[in-house]
Amino acid sequence: MTQLKSTIKFQNTGYFSKIMCDYLDQEDSIKDFYGNFPDIEGFKKQIAQKSGSYKDKNRKVLFQCVQEQTKHLSLSKLTKEHLYLLKDPKTFTVTTGHQLNLFTGPLYFLYKIISAINLATELKKNFPAYHFVPVYWMATEDHDFEEIQFFNYKGKKIQWNKDVKGAVGRTSTQGLNLVFDEIEKRFGKSKNADKLKELFSKSYLEHDTLTEATRYLANELFTDYGLVIIDGDDPGLKTLFVPHIKEELMDQTCFKEVSKTNVSLGDSYPIQVNPREINLFFLDNELRERILIEEGCFKVNNTDLVFTKGQLLDLLLVSPEKFSPNVLMRPLYQEVILPNLCYIGGGGEMAYWMQLKSFFKSVNVPFPILLLRNSVLIINKKQGKKLKKLHISEEEIFLSQNDLVRKKVKEISDLKIDFSEQRSELEKMFRHLKSLSDRTDKSFSGAVLAQEKKQLNGLNKLEKRLLQAQKRKYKEIVSRITWLQEQLFPKQSLQERQANFAEFYEDYGDELIPALVEVLKPLQLEFDIITMES
Structure with missing residues (x-):
């Protein structure tokens, strides 16, 4: 391939x-x-x-x-x-x-x-x-x-x-x-x-x-x-994780440290996961429920199971498999048992x-x-040809559907759908009027500002109406653009988050995985676009 x-x-x-x-x-x-x-x-x-x-x-x-x-x-x-x-x-x-x-x-x-x-x-x-x-x-x-x-x-x-x-x-x-x-x-x-x-x-x-x-x-x-x-x-x-399970039960280190980190992260970024007081589940047949501390005892949520401190530690030594890390403890578990880089x-x-x-x-x-x-975005041979025919670049296909359609209609239209020059002239005119208003009373200044807002809004509406009219004029091309993007970005989401490998395996069979292994470079740290030629 x-x-x-x-x-x-x-x-x-x-x-x-x-x-x-x-x-x-x-x-x-x-x-x-x-x-x-x-x-x-x-x-x-x-x-x-x-x-x-x-x-x-x-x-x-x-x-x-x-x-x-x-x-x-x-x-x-x-x-x-x-x-x-x-x-x-x-x-x-x-x-x-x-x-x-x-x-x-x-x-x-x-x-x-x-x-x-x-x-x-x-x-x-x-x-x-x-x-x-x-x-x-x-x-x-x-x-x-x-x-x-x-x-x-x-x-x-x-x-x-x-x-x-x-x-x-x-x-x-x-x-x-x-x-x-x-x-x-x-x-x-x-x-x-x-x-x-x-x-x-x-x-x-x-x-x-x-x-x-x-x-x-x-x-x-x-x-x-x-x-x-x-x-x-x-x-x-x-068994390799027992010391860390014990520390989590006795000291709640994960809760304390992650809570502090969340305060620091929260200044700039949304918090992905909030820690529990104990970040472990009790695991048994058809049961995985949170372990809670209540009134000096350990309880298993939504059950009648209650343990003293001594009983739970004894259980940990005998049956560590009954303790299951949650989303914040699982990474530690993994790094403890693996020689992982x-x-x-x-x-x-x-x-x-x-x-x-x-x-x-x-x-x-x-x-x-x-x-x-x-x-990865996988583009098949037919889709690649359609992208070229519609003059859609690989970067443009990642635009939101509205932005992509707007951009392409403006490019193919026989009319200029861009009122930037008119906006610039309006703004220039109102800057002159504002300079006059500074030498008069506040009521005139207010009228100038209100009129400027009204004129610019009107201009924006006219531009949108012209764009809509051109979309109708080129509706066949618009339809082909939206259909193609929906094929590549199902539900306006990345292809990889929606599609299953089966539909690509149907096309490429046993060559699919080797083809991906051949070209993907994990340390390149960039999004891959792969066009399958055959």
């Missing part, structure tokens, strides 16, 4: 928050909230920091647990090598995480993992004495099933209707045969469509839980690239990670490098 790639700065797309744009620009206002920057010099420093803090016993436990988790998978030679390399003191991970969305969910699932894969390759080139393993951390302990129970296929939602309680990873796959029936109706009859159906069937209909299904699916898609898949809902891994995520994830730097420092765990994942 041949493809043409270009890039646009994240900051110029209009789809990324101020905190992310300031981070990419390394503005002084954000520097206190992250550690090393994602460049080669930053990774050199990060390797030194992590080397001095990560314990060999953690490596041993990590290897044993992941080996057990993946024993039923058919692993590639490279994945096996990466798994065994976890025991080597010179091995580090680069990690991305994602919910267990049905059939991978939004398209950016692919971009997250490819960012990790390509970053590991890039680091090996720059630091050949070390080893780097790409990791996909499955968010198996989440309990927001409503967020993951569907995926979009060609603008239509395919949904799994099920009543789920507790951690989503433990959810039975029973009932997904009905989703498969829906897929068979909607997917095409091509060879690639048949492969997708087979992939869904083997992933979800031949595995008992959502964790097992997602692990199989991710391995099938990325095993050739040595991806190591980790499930944090593991008693062995939780970098976390790769989207803008929202990066924002809440930036709330955690002082918390990490207070518990003596190195804060990882934060890398904004690759983002």
Whole structure:
């Protein structure tokens, strides 16, 4: 497959928050909230920091647990090598995480993992004495099933209707045969469509839980690239986190440190997540509820479970798997059990990670490098031709629909739809009248100001009416512009946040992922536009 790639700065797309744009620009206002920057010099420093803090016993436990988790998978030679390399003191991970969305969910699932894969390759080139393993951390302990129970296929939602309680990873796959029936109706009859159906069937209909299904699916898609898949809902891994769980229960360090950070961040940026007094859940079959402190005791929200301090600490030592980190504690859990250098995520994830730097420092765990994942707009051959025919540049396609239509209509119109010269003349005239009004009474000054406002408003209305008239005149071109942009930006959102990989796999098959791996460069820190030529 041949493809043409270009890039646009994240900051110029209009789809990324101020905190992310300031981070990419390394503005002084954000520097206190992250550690090393994602460049080669930053990774050199990060390797030194992590080397001095990560314990060999953690490596041993990590290897044993992941080996057990993946024993039923058919692993590639490279994945096996990466798994065994976890025991080597010179091995580090680069990690991305994602919910267990049905059939991978939004398209950016692919971009997250490819960012990790390509970053590991890039680091090996720059630091050949070390080893780097790409990791996909499955968010198996989440309990927001409503967020993951569907995926979009060609603008239509395919949904799994099920009543789920507790951690989503433990959810039975029973009932997904009905989703498969829906897929068979909607997917095409091509060879690639048949492969997708087979992939869904083997992933979800031949595995008992959502964790097992997602692990199989991710391995099938990325095993050739040595991806190591980790499930944090593991008693062995939780033993490594016991000291930090205890500190959270006894001292509420996360609440104290993140609250202070939020005060500092809040001066310039919106707060992504507010901490709880205790940032842990109690986890059991069909149960994941917050742990609360009330009247000197520990209670599990929405249950009758109550523990004294001693009882809860005893339970922690015997059954650490019953304690589940929330969104603010999960990053610490991950960094404690992994020899990790970098976390790769989207803008929202990066924002809440930036709330955690002082918390990490207070518990003596190195804060990882934060890398904004690759983002991609895929344009097929037909869409590329239409963009050229309509004279729409790659930067222009990111404009809001109103701004894009307005700009294009002004360009093609045989009339000049720009009253800037008339505004300038009006303003010049009223500046003269204002100078006269300064030598008269206030009532005349008020009349001048009111008249200026009225005249400018009238001029603006006339310009809008002329624009609307030209839109009607060129309605066929306007329709083609809006239709094309809606194809590339469904629901006026980024393609990667709405579409599922399936509709692109139908077109490009097994060449899709290799084509993306070939061109995406995670340290380039720019938004990728890829035009598929064949």
